[in-house]
Amino acid sequence: MVDGLVEEGWRAFLAREFGELSAEEEREVAAMVIDELDRHLWRVVDAAYDRLACEECGGRLSRGPGGCATCDRAHGYRYAAVEVDRPGVVPGNEHALRVNVSVVRRPYGISEKELLARRLALPILLEGHLPTTAQAQAARAILARGGSGEEYAAHIYRDLG
Template sequence: MRPTAVIDCPACGELAGRGYPTCLVCAELVDQFWTLDWRPLVEAAGLPEQELAELVLQEDVGKLPWTCTDMAMTVLRCTACGAELGTGDLPCLRCRVADEQRWAWDHIGYPTRMTGNEHAMRVARMVLRAPHRQRETIVEGWRLTLPFLLLGELPTNSQAQRIRAHVLAERYDELAACRSLYELAALPSVPWRKEG
């Protein structure tokens, strides 16, 4: 299921996955990891998807795969703000509570039932689905690394810090040209900030 190499998306021209969630091809490539668990659950339940999503979110944390929790939230709209549940503007209390509850799965599932790569993909997906809830540099960092996360890779702490430093130095375009995680973290350290 995972891609075996980084490729260019035929729809948006970015590295495949980087256009998530606005590019339909990138969205399909990323979301397939979530729908692998969700589709069989929907078929087995025999319920309308929204009704099933409500039931999934009422289950004890860890009873169903974390991917199902995320897909349930993707299917549901917030009754307070109308956004995808957990992605509304920060002042929306219902979205804030739903988003906080989502991460309870990580606390009980990692590292025995969720790998570091899966956790990173989950964070990347949620940041990119609600970019207005994060600083731009955080969104850019996850956008840059998502194509490599799809391959099953995971940046080391050192690599993540170097990538973040380059994003903060406004070197996104240079980073976006890199075709490997190693390349992303290996850009020269100078100049720290682009001159305008």
Template sequence: MVRQETDVTLRRCTECRGYAYGGGPACAVCRDLVDGLVEGAWAVFLRQWDTVAGGDQERALAEMVAAEPDRHDWRIVDAAFDRLVCPDCGGRLARGPVGCPACDLAHGFRYAAIETDRPGVPPGNEHAIRVNVSVVRRPQVTSESEVLVRRLLLPLLLAGFLPTTEAAQRMSALMKKSPPGRRAQLVEQAVEGLAEEFSRTRRAARAAASSPTSPDTPAATRHRSARGRPR
């Protein structure tokens, strides 16, 4: 699957008022948006296979994908697991409780799936999205603190952001030293700071790219002052 250009912009959720996609799983609107990342890819996949949703053919297709996760995009693999029933816990495969043997096994296999970065994003952005989506959609197997950070960072990742090693270390240190009662507030403030910095950097990059004197502008199209014209 070829990833498209980044088309998710930072915007506020109408329900939780945080950044859209970042309020799940508690916020129903954000939770549906995150599920939509997977479901949208599956809908395209069904059309490619000329298969109707909800029938035996869809289940057979899901079983095929689950048996060969390394041949499919991670969103397709996650969607396929959603359509299969876990033989141990009876829930959706790979999304069961901690300690469910079949779900834990499938959860590990999901990371064999293909991850393709979109054009214009830092290398590794799609992997970060993939991990954060997995955590948000199966929060019961992850610590509350990690779910908090990953859900709040997800909107930035979808917009094309990828934290540096230093930024990730600062976030980790903040998590460890923050009092439990103020942890969510402090992490939200830190993520807001990252979002503002990311937005400024992106605006500056776009302005530089559109400048007639930008290094990326072909020499033939650069505007030069004529002799005697005020600069």
């Protein structure tokens, strides 16, 4: 589902700017996007990284294991990409979505509970909600006490009214 979000953005970008491309041409476009990533939407940039191989670890660029310097650097650059809230959502929603997608797709250096909370928040963010920090922390405390994903989500939805 998370990869699908990013892919959707990529397909829309290609259709708008280029039409049908071969896999090789897509990689060329991906390299071009990464060269000027501050001019593109974050979903397009994340999908472009997926199409490029890391010269250091051989994985998908920016998603290599923790400790690959090239991937770490690429991961840092990704935040220069543009984010635009979707129509009708709470301002800041797209940023929260972007951060959660980034963490779920590159889950290094965080706890399992944190990863679970990030993953559980995705559908809520996709619906256009934006829990406050306090609401998110209260919901995470439920997970920390051994609560289920359903209880986590139910708590957030109750807080959101």
